[in-house]
Amino acid sequence: MGRFSDNFQRGLYAFMAGRNGMDALARYALGAGIILTVLDFLFGGLLLSVLSFAFLAYALFRCYSRNIGARATENARFESWLRKPRAVLARLRGRWARRKDVKYLTCPQCGQSLSVPRGKGTLRVTCPKCHAQTTVKS
Incomplete structure (x- = not known):
């Protein structure tokens, strides 16, 4: 065989x-x-x-x-x-x-995807693309 x-x-x-x-x-x-x-x-x-x-x-x-x-x-x-x-x-x-550690959002000005850490309270986020600032709750 x-x-x-x-x-x-x-x-x-x-x-x-x-x-x-x-x-x-x-x-x-x-x-x-x-x-x-x-x-x-x-x-x-x-x-x-x-x-x-x-x-x-x-x-x-x-x-x-x-x-x-x-x-x-x-x-x-x-x-x-x-x-x-x-x-x-x-x-x-x-x-x-990474969904439990990071919150994803989009910039209201240019639509760029942004990420912020979860559980840090209210944060001021600056978009790296258009430099628009927005306040979000993480």
Whole structure:
């Protein structure tokens, strides 16, 4: 049994040599295909079936493609497109983690997000962007 698994592993390595493999875009396409497949099982419909098949086929195409340069360019474009939503989510996660220690407010003049420590009473806050002063209860 050990010889079969060794041969299979060597054969798989040889097959994948020079191929793209799983990158971020392929993982997202695979995840979207799986989610659409589950939705297709629950609700049915030709559109969900076609979309799930298309996403799964695209993920396989990306994994087994030998044109690594083109796939790397596509993946870099996809990663740059995801950079801003990921930063927004990271900022929201940080705000949620500090919600008991920090109170968040917006400047009435310019809309800049400001933070003050909680439990310090009434504070006079100066906006670093427009230098407007406001009084808030923390």
